[in-house]
Amino acid sequence: MGSVPANIHKPTNSTCLNRCHVRAGGSPGGKQRDIDLTMENPPRTLDVHLSASGANLSCLSCHKAKNHRIAGRGNDVRETDLAKKIACADCHGAAPHRDYDLDAHTGRVDCTVYHIPRYARGPNPTETHRDARRAKSDPATLRYEPPRVFASNLVPEYLFRNGDSHFYKFGDPVQLQPNGRLLLTGPLGDIREPSAKRSLLSNPTRPGWGTIRSPGASCR
Numbered sequence: 387m388g389s390v391p392a393n394i395h396k397p398t399n400s401t402c403l404n405r406c407h408v409r410a411g412g413s414p415g416g417k418q419r420d421i422d423l424t425m426e427n428p429p430r431t432l433d434v435h436l437s438a439s440g441a442n443l444s445c446l447s448c449h450k451a452k453n454h455r456i457a458g459r460g461n462d463v464r465e466t467d468l469a470k471k472i473a474c475a476d477c478h479g480a481a482p483h484r485d486y487d488l489d490a491h492t493g494r495v496d497c498t499v500y501h502i503p504r505y506a507r508g509p510n511p512t513e514t515h516r517d518a519r520r521a522k523s524d525p526a527t528l529r530y531e532p533p534r535v536f537a538s539n540l541v542p543e544y545l546f547r548n549g550d551s552h553f554y555k556f557g558d559p560v561q562l563q564p565n566g567r568l569l570l571t572g573p574l575g576d577i578r579e580p581s582a583k584r585s586l587l588s589n590p591t592r593p594g595w596g597t598i599r600s601p602g603a604s605c606r
């Protein structure tokens with residue numbers, strides 16, 4: 387018993403990566419885009435915040451935690467663990483550019499739209515499509531796997547988003563979207579909502595699509 391308290395510590399970047407997030411969706415970077423083991427020690431050009439030659443932040447610097455609840459969410463996550471949202475402005479302020487023209491846009495355009503021009507830039511490609519209709523048992527993994535498509539160095543897609551997301555719960559009445567499909571999970575928002583910001587998404591064509599996390603290249 388005596389050794390148990392000595393092992394209790396705040397999650398390090400390695401804990402967050404190795405215990406959960408690297409393998410989310412079945413492969414490093416597969417579901418969570420650039421989240422793979424490179425993030426333990428990324429070059430500045432890949433992730434300016436986590437790099438030791440950049441801001442040298444930890445996951446928890448942005449994903450602040452309170453009573454074991456962690457701030458931040460993806461579009462495919464149902465509950466918000468902590469009401470406090472992660473905002474670039476928490477550290478950079480609402481007018482970060484010292485340039486009136488650039489700062490005039492921050493109310494309607496999310497910082498990530500400009501600062502994350504590409505994603506899946508690390509060594510591992512990210513999953514862009516899976517077809518559950520053609521799932522087969524895989525003798526290598528002994529799992530029932532759908533065919534999947536992977537790609538790297540992708541340009542995000544953009545939409546106005548209000549920060550909330552929809553998650554279809556089994557038993558809810560079926561309401562088809564204008565395209566005739568049922569939205570199982572996805573972000574909400576519309577250009578007419580004053581609080582919606584133009585934001586970016588990694589890839590809406592696959593289930594479990596997410597936001598993109600953290601800027602790599604700087605704006606210079």
Ligand code: HEC
Nearest residue numbers: 434439440441447448473474476477497498501601604605
């Ligand atoms: C917990 C604090 C924190 C948060 C939150 C944060 N940043 Fe940063 N950011 C920093 C620090 C510190 C640096 C300086 C790193 C350096 O230049 O060495 C930085 C650097 C940057 C740079 C590079 C600037 C340059 O001159 O090279 C960009 C771009 C950037 N952040 C964008 C963002 C965006 C977009 C968000 C929101 C998704 C964000 N930051 C959230 C702390 C933060």
Ligand code: HEC
Nearest residue numbers: 402407425435443444445448458459460461472596597599
């Ligand atoms: C510079 C700030 C910053 C740092 C550092 C950071 N994140 Fe994030 N992360 C974000 C933001 C912003 C989001 C989007 C959250 C939102 O929209 O509520 C996010 C989202 C996520 C998501 C959800 C992605 C999705 O769409 O499903 C995961 C998982 C995640 N981060 C894990 C990590 C891990 C693991 C680390 C450390 C290796 C880390 N983050 C470091 C800012 C950061």
